Amino acid sequence: MTEERVGVYVCHCGHNIAGTVDVEAVAQWAQTLPYVAVARDYRFMCSSLGQELIEKDIKELGLTRVVVAACSPHMHEPTFRGVSARAGLNPYLMEMANIREHASWVHRDDMAAATDKAKALVAGAVRRALELKPLEPFKAAIKETTLVVGGGIAGITAALEIANAGYPVVMVEREPSIGGHMAQLDKTFPTLDCSACILTPKMFDVGTHPNITLLTYSEVEQVDGYVGNFTVRVRKKARKINTDVCTGCGDCWSRCPAKVVDEVFEAGLGYRTAVYRPFPQAVPKYPVIDVESCIYFQKGTCRACEKFCPTGAISFDQEDEVIVLSVGNIVLATGYKTFDPRQIPQYGYGRLANVFTSMEFERMVNAAGPTGGKVVLRDGVTTPKSVGIIHCVGSRDHRFNRYCSATCCMAALKFSHLVKERTNAEVYQFYIDMRASFKDYEEFYVRILDEGAHMVRGRVAEVTDAARQPGEEGKLIIQVEDTLIGRQRRIPVDMVILMVGMEPQEDAVEISHLFGIGCSTAGFFTERHPKLDPVATMTDGIFICGACQGPKDIPESVGQGAATAARVLSLIGQKEVEIEPIRAQIDESRCSGCRVCNTMCPYSAIDYIEELGVSRVNPALCKGCGTCVAACPSQVITGQHFTYEAIMAQIEGLLYDVRSGNGHKTVAEPQPVEVA
Amino acid sequence: MSKTNFSELNPAWGDRQPILVGFLCNWCSYRAADLAGTSRLGYPATLRDIRIMCTGRLDPAFVLKALREGADGVLVMGCHPGQCHYQEGNYKAMRRIALLRRTLAQLGVHPDRVQLAWASAAQGTIFTEKVAAMTDVVGRLGPLEWRDTIEDPAPQMKVLSLEEVAHG
Ligand SMILES: Cc1cc2nc3c(=O)[nH]c(=O)nc-3n(C[C@H](O)[C@H](O)[C@H](O)COP(=O)(O)OP(=O)(O)OC[C@H]3O[C@@H](n4cnc5c(N)ncnc54)[C@H](O)[C@@H]3O)c2cc1C
Ligand code: FES
Numbered sequence: 001m002t003e004e005r006v007g008v009y010v011c012h013c014g015h016n017i018a019g020t021v022d023v024e025a026v027a028q029w030a031q032t033l034p035y036v037a038v039a040r041d042y043r044f045m046c047s048s049l050g051q052e053l054i055e056k057d058i059k060e061l062g063l064t065r066v067v068v069a070a071c072s073p074h075m076h077e078p079t080f081r082g083v084s085a086r087a088g089l090n091p092y093l094m095e096m097a098n099i100r101e102h103a104s105w106v107h108r109d110d111m112a113a114a115t116d117k118a119k120a121l122v123a124g125a126v127r128r129a130l131e132l133k134p135l136e137p138f139k140a141a142i143k144e145t146t147l148v149v150g151g152g153i154a155g156i157t158a159a160l161e162i163a164n165a166g167y168p169v170v171m172v173e174r175e176p177s178i179g180g181h182m183a184q185l186d187k188t189f190p191t192l193d194c195s196a197c198i199l200t201p202k203m204f205d206v207g208t209h210p211n212i213t214l215l216t217y218s219e220v221e222q223v224d225g226y227v228g229n230f231t232v233r234v235r236k237k238a239r240k241i242n243t244d245v246c247t248g249c250g251d252c253w254s255r256c257p258a259k260v261v262d263e264v265f266e267a268g269l270g271y272r273t274a275v276y277r278p279f280p281q282a283v284p285k286y287p288v289i290d291v292e293s294c295i296y297f298q299k300g301t302c303r304a305c306e307k308f309c310p311t312g313a314i315s316f317d318q319e320d321e322v323i324v325l326s327v328g329n330i331v332l333a334t335g336y337k338t339f340d341p342r343q344i345p346q347y348g349y350g351r352l353a354n355v356f357t358s359m360e361f362e363r364m365v366n367a368a369g370p371t372g373g374k375v376v377l378r379d380g381v382t383t384p385k386s387v388g389i390i391h392c393v394g395s396r397d398h399r400f401n402r403y404c405s406a407t408c409c410m411a412a413l414k415f416s417h418l419v420k421e422r423t424n425a426e427v428y429q430f431y432i433d434m435r436a437s438f439k440d441y442e443e444f445y446v447r448i449l450d451e452g453a454h455m456v457r458g459r460v461a462e463v464t465d466a467a468r469q470p471g472e473e474g475k476l477i478i479q480v481e482d483t484l485i486g487r488q489r490r491i492p493v494d495m496v497i498l499m500v501g502m503e504p505q506e507d508a509v510e511i512s513h514l515f516g517i518g519c520s521t522a523g524f525f526t527e528r529h530p531k532l533d534p535v536a537t538m539t540d541g542i543f544i545c546g547a548c549q550g551p552k553d554i555p556e557s558v559g560q561g562a563a564t565a566a567r568v569l570s571l572i573g574q575k576e577v578e579i580e581p582i583r584a585q586i587d588e589s590r591c592s593g594c595r596v597c598n599t600m601c602p603y604s605a606i607d608y609i610e611e612l613g614v615s616r617v618n619p620a621l622c623k624g625c626g627t628c629v630a631a632c633p634s635q636v637i638t639g640q641h642f643t644y645e646a647i648m649a650q651i652e653g654l655l656y657d658v659r660s661g662n663g664h665k666t667v668a669e670p671q672p673v674e675v676a
Numbered sequence: 677m678s679k680t681n682f683s684e685l686n687p688a689w690g691d692r693q694p695i696l697v698g699f700l701c702n703w704c705s706y707r708a709a710d711l712a713g714t715s716r717l718g719y720p721a722t723l724r725d726i727r728i729m730c731t732g733r734l735d736p737a738f739v740l741k742a743l744r745e746g747a748d749g750v751l752v753m754g755c756h757p758g759q760c761h762y763q764e765g766n767y768k769a770m771r772r773i774a775l776l777r778r779t780l781a782q783l784g785v786h787p788d789r790v791q792l793a794w795a796s797a798a799q800g801t802i803f804t805e806k807v808a809a810m811t812d813v814v815g816r817l818g819p820l821e822w823r824d825t826i827e828d829p830a831p832q833m834k835v836l837s838l839e840e841v842a843h844g
Contacts, residue, residue, distance in 0.1 A: 072710045098710075106716070106804075108716065110721060117721050120724045124724065582729065602765070625729055626765075627762065627765050630734055630736075644735065647728070648738070654697060655697070655745040655746045658695060658745065
């Protein structure tokens with residue numbers, strides 16, 4: 001190994017590393033390590049000047065290994081592999097020591113300890129680098145089809161952009177229709193344009209686009225593969241409707257005797273039948289039979305829909321269908337759910353009839369909604385004379401969600417306008433801070449103030465129907481500390497609207513595991529980089545957009561939807577992807593054919609070759625986890641890039657100071673003999 | 677985060693502090709450690725970590741090697757059960773670590789010096805809490821200094837092959 005020449009590059013990362021780790025000292029010390037030909041520190045290694053510095057050294061000093069002590073390999077490993085490759089060094093001979101995320105940022109109060117740890121990590125990386133072997137990445141063709149999961153405005157935008165570019169898209173939507181939350185809204189802030197008017201043309205386009213296959217009432221069950229080559233199993237739930245002959249005429253649902261509360265589309269404010277289409281503009285136009293509420297499925301008789309269907313489209317014995325898709329990229333646009341205000345009992349939702357959620361109110365003001373657009377109390381007839389709108393319900397609250405739901409302030413202002421327009425009632429807004437960033441939002445706020453909304457700053461303590469003062473009888477009293485005048489107030493109103501926060505979908509964590517991406521503790525999907533890579537995930541080929549990534553409004557969801565399309569199209573345009581060559585390899589000359597590894601492999605990637613009496617790894621199926629490597633009793637399986645030798649050397653490096661500090665000689669490892 | 681004086685936990689530390697070697701899987705726990713960094717969560721500077729693709733890659737020999745090279749404990753962290761990026765590598769790790777802990781106990785090493793734990797990519801705090809908790813446990817156990825006793829007097833002698841062992 002005498003000819004090896006290692007270059008060590010210690011990054012200051014501005015103040016991020018240098019503020020806690022004595023980077024100059026680390027570099028000077030690294031210079032003394034065996035085989036290290038050069039060690040340098042630099043302000044920003046990832047900058048073009050930093051990269052050129054390394055390239056130049058590789059060429060001029062003939063470096064055979066490079067160690068970059070900087071941030072996490074998840075951040076810049078591709079960057080520095082690129083640097084090595086450009087300078088003619090195999091990129092897999094570059095190793096990173098993570099002295100930022102794993103040292104400077106977590107030991108900020110102890111420079112000496114952070115510096116010591118950084119040295120240990122560098123020593124480990126140098127020893128490991130010396131054991132690395134050059135590798136060539138695989139190339140794999142990218143399938144042109146893209147899977148879009150979730151048909152809200154974010155998913156719709158992504159699907160249309162990709163399809164319009166001429167590439168096939170499969171959209172999987174869980175509900176009977178696409179549209180998501182936007183389809184439930186009446187008007188949209190800040191322009192107050194009609195939500196359905198701008199959404200339905202797009203839904204129609206998705207439904208009729210020659211490049212889009214729409215699978216509604218369907219869910220993804222299994223995902224395998226990697227960027228460019230995913231295999232996805234989708235369960236298409238039985239609609240109990242033969243969509244080949246159904247015309248969507250509506251004879252079935254108008255005759256269906258089973259009525260249930262519509263918790264999804266009408267947000268619990270209205271009813272639907274057992275055979276139903278969530279709303280008139282639904283795409284596709286076909287209804288579904290909800291087996292749970294259908295009298296025939298529950299009691300065995302009825303079949304009214306079947307009798308009245310003019311085309312014989314009712315199909316009670318239709319079964320779920322499983323569809324296997326082969327796609328190159330995946331866009332997740334699964335959206336959000338709203339906070340359940342029953343968790344804050346003092347606001348009275350579910351107990352006090354005239355306390356509504358914001359989603360209920362959206363349905364109420366919608367001309368196509370349960371009240372035909374009339375703003376009325378729960379009795380269905382009384383028009384409120386005063387309305388209290390409570391902001392931040394379940395948001396910015398350490399008991400529930402610490403984050404701001406981003407859309408509620410603006411939606412509350414929108415409601416103020418709609419209440420005034422429909423009823424001329426007095427409107428009280430109870431807010432903690434008004435947030436009206438982004439284009440035209442502040443102007444909208446000022447407009448609503450001009451319309452005469454009363455703004456009360458303070459978090460509401462309680463909503464009660466217990467009257468204490470004259471004028472409170474029969475009202476809902478909002479108890480609040482008005483923090484602008486420093487006084488407790490009791491404000492009687494007829495109707496209360498709770499601006500419930502945006503939360504991750506109930507199953508967001510499971511969905512993140514299904515697709516192998518990260519999510520925050522709350523359950524919002526994690527982007528690859530919060531600033532520079534907001535729609536990619538840590539898993540190549542899987543992108544996220546819309547409210548599943550965090551609370552956001554329609555313009556931002558649309559922007560992200562289009563951004564995912566751009567990312568997908570750029571990958572499709574590359575035609576091939578590079579796949580990390582981290583795979584297991586069996587030295588067949590030393591394999592005893594015991595077959596322990598065969599059963600160990602989670603992907604059945606190892607076959608036993610009967611004629612030769614040995615096992616062999618199929619590199620196309622192997623994903624490089626290394627389970628077989630650790631299990632092989634003869635130690636003849638190599639885990640590429642994570643070899644036995646590399647890890648053992650890294651351990652020695654990491655503990656370099658314990659050895660010399662204790663004055664011990666290296667403990668020689670007894671060497672196994674070759675089995676003849 | 678205030679610095680612990682480990683000699684208060686166990687006088688044998690003197691002015692030393694415990695050294696733990698960590699094996700973190702690429703997909704969950706390494707990212708949890710990254711997240712701890714981006715979130716600036718502090719934890720004891722006792723852990724020196726190695727990234728492996730999956731806890732299933734963990735050869736028990738790595739753990740023994742780390743202890744023999746002078747680590748006072750080894751912390752293996754992976755994805756939660758059912759969430760391994762490679763489906764079931766962490767279940768393999770569970771079996772291997774369980775066996776290894778029993779073996780270590782027979783060699784006179786306290787089994788709690790080798791621990792297996794889970795943290796998802798979103799659980800930076802769980803990661804830091806685990807490092808702190810393990811530092812405390814090892815702090816109480818005192819230095820291992822296993823290498824002083826483990827060395828065979830004749831380590832350089834050739835190792836017999838299995839056939840040689842079987843047939844004399
Ligand atoms: C009361 C209220 C009023 C609002 N008013 C406005 C406004 O005026 N202006 C504005 O800009 N924004 C407004 N918003 C915000 C707006 O609703 C969101 O920004 C927008 O709907 C986000 O779109 P999305 O596509 O990301 O998610 P969603 O609309 O939630 O769509 C997600 C879709 O994915 C589907 N899905 C979920 N999980 C799965 C799965 N596992 N498999 C398949 N499909 C799945 C869902 O069924 C749904 O169709 C308001 C929000 C609220 C709560
Ligand atoms: S990938 Fe994390 S334990 Fe397998």
